[in-house]
Structures are given as structure tokens and as C-alpha cells.
Amino acid sequence: MSTAGGAAAGGGDTAGGGDAPAPVVVIGPMGAGKSSVGKRVAKALGVPFTDTDRVIVREHGPIPGIFADRGEPAFRALEAEAVRTALATGGVIAVGGGAVTHAATRDALAGARIVLLTVSPEAVAERIAGSDRPLLASGGIDAWQTIMDERAATYAELAHVVVDTSRRPMSRVVDEVVAWLTSDSSATDTGVTSTGGTDTRAISTGDNDTVATNPSAPSSTSDTSTEGAP
Numbered sequence: 729m730s731t732a733g734g735a736a737a738g739g740g741d742t743a744g745g746g747d748a749p750a751p752v753v754v755i756g757p758m759g760a761g762k763s764s765v766g767k768r769v770a771k772a773l774g775v776p777f778t779d780t781d782r783v784i785v786r787e788h789g790p791i792p793g794i795f796a797d798r799g800e801p802a803f804r805a806l807e808a809e810a811v812r813t814a815l816a817t818g819g820v821i822a823v824g825g826g827a828v829t830h831a832a833t834r835d836a837l838a839g840a841r842i843v844l845l846t847v848s849p850e851a852v853a854e855r856i857a858g859s860d861r862p863l864l865a866s867g868g869i870d871a872w873q874t875i876m877d878e879r880a881a882t883y884a885e886l887a888h889v890v891v892d893t894s895r896r897p898m899s900r901v902v903d904e905v906v907a908w909l910t911s912d913s914s915a916t917d918t919g920v921t922s923t924g925g926t927d928t929r930a931i932s933t934g935d936n937d938t939v940a941t942n943p944s945a946p947s948s949t950s951d952t953s954t955e956g957a958p
Contacts, residue, residue, distance in 0.1 A: 751818050752909060753811075753837055755883060756845035757876045758825040759852035761893045761901065765845060766822035768902045773909065776819030780810040780827070808832040815840065825875070828882045837886060843905055844887035848894040849873055 752775075754766040763779045770777035781791065784806055788794060794803045807824060811833050814821040821840075827833045847855075853869045889908045893901050 751815050751840045752820045752843060753815075753840045754820065754822045754843045754845060755828055755886060756825065757847065757852070757879065757883075758872065759855040760825075760845035760847040761898070762822040762825075762845055764898060765893065765901055765905065766820045768898065769843075769905050769909070770820035772902060772906045773820070776817055778814040778817060778819065778821045780807060780814055780821065780823050783810045783814070804830040804833070808836065812836050826879070828886060829879065834882075834886065841909065842886050842888050843908075844883050844890045845901075846890060846892045846894075848892075849876075851894040 752766075752769065752773075754762045754769075756762055763781070766779070767777045784794070784803075785791060787810075788806055791803065794806070804826070807827050808830050811821070811823055811827060815836055823833070828837075849869055849872065852872060889905070891901055891904050
């Protein structure tokens with residue numbers, strides 16, 4: 729796990745109770761495990777969990793259909809609205825992989841504690857096999873890598889902490905995120921706007937994993953749901 733410094737429990741879209749000092753937003757590429765990790769982190773903290781993709785599906789229908797019928801810009805607008813609503817509720821929020829590409833969504837994340845989950849191409853290839861995610865429809869893992877490359881800088885700008893999920897036990901990933909959130913390190917001034925760079929200091933976790941912190945940013949694990957947005 730690495731700290732980069734750059735932004736609930738149970739079934740369903742929202743569960744749990746209580747309020748965190750600031751919302752926790754889990755970002756990262758498709759297949760990184762955002763929903764799975766986010767739900768478990770919320771449960772450990774005793775706070776609500778919201779999966780914005782599931783909210784969109786519940787209120788507007790399947791995501792591939794929204795992309796096909798209304799286009800990506802319309803979807804991103806719906807997503808931004810879902811993110812704003814979730815932030816008002818608080819707790820832990822898992823957003824779609826492309827949520828950070830929308831300026832309104834990025835602006836809304838100011839003040840949140842932002843956890844970036846990363847994953848290797850090899851690990852994600854196993855996780856997204858058979859997925860009907862719209863931006864992967866014709867390109868598979870090559871499309872995933874292209875999308876990841878396009879978004880990498882934005883992820884890095886926003887993230888306060890970075891945790892890799894590649895072929896690692898879910899429990900370990902969750903424990904690392906919870907440990908960071910409950911430590912003094914997570915008390916970053918999350919209202920500060922990212923300058924775009926990451927001042928990364930690596931912290932060994934004993935098995936070549938790192939946690940990175942980015943003081944300038946605002947504040948076997950998998951995403952297997954085929955309804956998730958790319």
C-alpha cells in the first residue's frame with residue numbers, strides 16, 4: 729500500500745450506519761475490486777456503503793443500455809449526480825472506473841478521503857473475462873490497458889492512498905485500507921486541490937507491497953459485476 733496524498737456494510741446499495749469524519753471514496757480501474765473492498769471497509773468502520781453503479785442501474789436501468797441508447801456523456805452526468813448524492817450520505821462510496829473523467833464528479837470529490845485501488849493487467853484479465861462492460865466490448869484487456877493509461881494521471885492526482893489488489897487476499901487489502909483510514913495519516917487536509925503531482929513515499933508491508941501518500945491531492949479482490957461502468 730502506498731500513501732499518495734492526492735480525494736457501507738451489508739447487502740444492497742447502502743447499508744450500515746454512523747458518520748465518518750469525511751466520506752471515503754474508492755476509485756480505480758475496472759476490475760480493481762472497488763465495490764468488493766468498499767463494502768467490506770464500510771462494514772469494518774460501521775458506516776454506510778454506496779455503490780454508485782448499482783444506484784444508477786436501480787434508477788435508470790442497465791449501464792450498457794444507457795451507453796448504447798444515450799451515449800457516454802449522458803451516463804457521466806447521471807453518474808455525477810449519483811456521486812453527489814452518495815457524498816451527502818457519507819460513509820464509503822465506490823464509484824465507476826471512469827467517474828473521475830467527469831469534471832463535475834472530480835469537483836464533488838473535494839473534501840473526501842480518496843482511496844485508489846490498482847491491479848495488474850494479468851490479474852484484471854481473469855476478473856473481467858466475459859464482462860459486458862461497454863468500453864470493453866471489442867477490445868478486452870487491450871482496451872482495459874488503453875483506458876487505464878488515459879486515466880492514470882487523474883487517478884494519481886486525486887488519490888490520498890494507493891493499494892494494489894493484484895492476486896492478494898481480500899482481507900489483507902481491506903485491513904490496509906482500514907488501517908490507513910483510522911491512522912493519523914488519513915487526517916490530510918482533504919480540501920486542498922491537487923497540484924497534479926504525487927509526492928510518494930513508499931512504506932513496506934512485508935511482501936513488496938507499498939502504500940503511497942500524496943499530500944497535494946483532494947481528499948484476491950475483484951469487481952465481478954457485469955453492470956459496472958468502465
